[in-house]
Amino acid sequence: MLINELSKKTGLSIHTIRYYENLGMIKGLTDEKVKSNNYKHYNSNTIERLEIIIEAREVGFSLAEIKKILTSWFETTDSKPETLELFQAKIKEIDDKMKYFKQTKRLLEKVCEKIQNDD
Template identity: 35%
Template sequence: MKWIIRRAVNDEETVEKLRFIQMAKAVGFTLAEIKEVVDAWYKKQLSKTAKIDVLNKKLLQIEEKMKELKAVKRQIAICKFNIENEID
């Protein structure tokens, strides 16, 4: 019985990891960045403080990436506006 419960927990954890990896890849994280977060979250040898430090670093990187994407979005919107309003 313990084996079945442990197996179910491990399977859930694997599915959770895969979902995170897919999401992280979709938003442009490198495999190294993904590994860093997965290791911080799942490896038992890291202290709680070390895990929090890694995750805080990733949150800051996400914020920076969001700022950069907003700037690119604004620039693309300006280009689109200019094209739409060109006089032929």
């Protein structure tokens, strides 16, 4: 599929997809058989990768961090202990953030109660 279809399937703008491609987070391939253009083709793996990007950026991970996650998940075969440690640290980060989420949610709920009781 070409970039337009990819954009529609993921909900990301064409500009954003190209931005991620420039950062090396996804990769389209130009069809060797067609030499008249250099249009890039994307496959279902690209969609998978973009969905992971969307999820992880919601969590607040930087694009650089997300790139590492993608590499370890899709490309790397070696099992470096430091990579393992990195991701274990990320899991801990998520758990920590969950705490902030729960606290902030509770605060917002209290704010709502306060507003409703001020009638």
